[in-house]
Amino acid sequence: MILSNKTGRLLFMGIAVIIFMLIPMKNVFAATLKSPDGFDGIQWAYDHEASVVDENGWTQAMCATDKYLVCLENGQKGEPDTLIAFYKTDKDEDGYTVPQYSYARHTRATDYEHGNGMTFNPNTNELYIATGNPDNPENFGCLMVADADTLEYKRTIKILDEEIFFSGVDYNPQTNQYILQMGRSGGYSFLVTDADFNILSKIEGVKRTTGTTFQDFCVSGDFIISVSYELSSGVNNYIQVYSISKGELLGRYYIDFADYEEKREAEDICMVEPGKFIISTGVASPRRIRFYSATVPIVYNIEAKAQKGTVSESNAQVEPGGEYKITYQPDKHYEVKSVIVDGKEVDVQKYPSEYTFTNVNEDHSIAVEFSKIPKYKIETKVSNGTIQKTKSVYRDKSYTVSYQPDEHYELESILVDGQAVDVKGHETEYTFENIGEKHSIEVKFKEIPSFEITTKATNGKISDGTAKVYRDTGFTVEYQPNDDAVLLGILVDGRLVSRNEYQNSYKFENIQESHTIHVIYISDFLPLCMIIGGIVLILAIGYAVLTIRRRKRRIFKDRRRRGRRVEQKEKDKDEAL
Template identity: 35%
Template sequence: MKKYRSLAGMILGFLLLAWMSKTCYAEIADVTAFENLEWKKVYEEALIAPQGVVQSICATKNYIICIENTNDAQDTPDTVSAYYKNDTDADGNPVEQYSLALRNTDNNWEHGNGMAYNQAKEEIYVAPYTSQNPENRGCLFVMDANTLAYKGKIKISDDYNILGIGYREKTDQYVIQTNVEGGYSFKILDNQFQIAEDLGRYEGTSVGTNFQDLQLVDEYILNFPLTLNMGIGDYLNVYSLETKELVSCSKLNFPFEGVSNDEPEGLCEIAEGTYIAVVDEDRTDGRRMFCFYETQVPCKEEVVPEEGNIGTNENDVSELNRQTETDILEEQTDSEKNTDLEENTDSEEIPTSLEDYKKEASKSLKKQSAKNTPKEVSFAEKMSIGFSGMITQAQKLSKKLPSVVELAKKAGNLAGTFIETLSTKIKTLWKSGSMILAQNQREVFLFLAIGFTIMSIMGLWVYIVRLIRIRKQKKARAELERLRKAWREEAEQWLQAERKRL
């Protein structure tokens, strides 16, 4: 069983190497990843209400959700719209990406300044920012992620209103930002919406006079500072959850055309490393629009080092065979010429070739002649030490052979991360219910089928390469043993001849 577990670990290791070499994780490359971004406009639409402003954006499993605040009156319903995030709908039918899928105008969401989506609960939590209705002060609204309908509200505090919100699926926590009454502070909420940690006040830490909604990315908080009518352009803030400080504030370069005034309102991630910003625009021709601008953010890529990249084609196997043969020849050459081994006796060189044996025997004869007391036992000891050194050297030389299995074992250590990530995804899918499973049956089947095929190919390849390696090792060791035996016999014959001559 131990043998099979080892083989399974190696197969998973190789699968992980292949997976990681092509997969870009959601984790951003570093804090500078959001600087000097290139944006392109992918969608635009006219605002519905005469005074309407799209205030927030978030991405769900299938949609991009926007709230257009009709006005600040408490009795006026706002417009919540869902746009297709992909080019297929939930059932796999082709649709036009970013086209309208659903719209709801049944509720007033106050200012509707921020949103965060929890896939496990299929709920969107809205940060209202204002409280025209006093009962809404310090609350979060709850929206059904599928119908966009109002479900209720959650009281957080009476001391401030909530400006923005983000959800951390990894820890099942929320991060909120308060309005000016709370010092624009960031706070971490647990899954029961209780304050778990206060990260401090952030008023005056950035350009602008206020903040838009926030987006969580790894250990960072992103938001747009409000710079409307300041004439300084648009900026993106990056705050660190770890150091609790602003670590980046970069100017944005949206490709505006015919725009007299603009206001970036929010940011969401629609795919790994792909972000959408929603921007309200006043056009020079009098139109009032909102647009989606898309950008690609550099992510951390777990790249296998060049020396560790292992292919599965015939050329790679041939190259491995050539390398193995080269190493065997080097091993034989070292066995004949090496005179610098780690293990030695009385600071003398250990014989590793026929000439070394003869030199050693000659030294022994000179000592015997000087003292007139031949010490054959001493020479035998040295011969024994020489053989021990040769064996040690042979072991070291054998390590120079291509160690594919060693690499597989190292890769196998990373397999735990792959399994843990896969387990988390499965748990999330299970919690989401039978409806989600039904919508993704085809994707799950394809993933499992492709994974099984790749694992089978990798397993067969590892087995073949391992057989080649073992065969080459046996051949090299047999050759080394044959040489050692021949050297010893010739040395003994030469020694006997020298003794007779003396």
């Protein structure tokens, strides 16, 4: 037996860091204790008992394998110890029915020192035995290993080359790690190691207190569940529960056995099935091993992990019969590639973003792998303009290609994937929807038609015309007279326009054809000459008209006189007759 500190609260100094997601996980699971308070106030019922093989033997350690409940009986100092196996179920190795916990086999060939603790690793199918304070100095800092089926000794593992010993050990299948209680002068501590016994962290621990033993323990999730025996009373036994991650004692609970024995020392504890714990005790008079069991609330573990994405919970705990939904989300530009539930791939079409475990009665795992969403190239080409560069776009996305012409150019045609599309509605951009393949777009711009503006000025100056004015644009012509000249008229395309409105310039708007403009100025003394000339002309015309009228009156008078003469001659003739 190993003496240690039992004061009601175990002080840990240092930090225990167990981050499950950073440690490789095996597909080996075990139900986990729901709360340390599950041990509070329960009564441990008698389950079965067995005689010791060595009449002088005393059980020191116990663990459950996949087939057996194995106990280590510590014999006389220096003598071989006994490993004895009992059938864990009512079936033997060949499938025949046997009484549960009945004798299976034993070996008695190796001295395991004090043999104070023992655990089973299903991955190696080996038993790992803590020697306690060894008699052989070579066994300091060591664990001894036996085959889990034959119970034969295999080797000794040196973990620390120091004068320390291990008084307890357990393998945690949920983290693929070992927890060891390390003892030395001055106190005890827990070590957390990986599967190869490389030390990951250390939980400084217990000061030794006279009158209390520190026995072996089992691990359930984050909990170290240890049993202890009170030497001072000779009958009192306790369960102490520690948190690995917090590095502290969570609770101490009295073990209430259902029956009474004068001396009954709790030596070890293990979980043989979900929620069912067994304590092995050493009983005197006669010496034998007695087993007690109790069922406490447990939870099942759901481990979830993702590559290139996130899950809603990496480690969840679910009560028996419950359900739990895991949701998962890819990183940007990733999508679900596969969903593996308990080692088997499920249809991602049915479970694109979540998976629900129902009627949970065992541990589960889900692993989601995300893969990068494929990209497709959108190739772009342009003539006489600019366009967005060729780009690769993620599948199922939309992508808008914008383009614009060079100056004085306009859209002529658009080819998408080699086929012409209607330019109407796509004057400045084209959108590829729900992209699922490679695409191309070629945009062609043509020069806008141009026209000629011809300018001319008489007795003045005018801005030069141009042979290239683009359609839909405007062009302003400016003009001014020479000295001593005034504006007479403006001819645009041969038609007069308002001199008052276009005194100094004329603007052609929204040009659609060629144009001409002729601006006419005259000297500013010309109007007076024109007035005088007009008066002279008028006088001359008046004189001419008057002369003509006088001539006409004179001719009329002459005609009348000749007419009267003729009439008189005729009258004279008639009278003569």
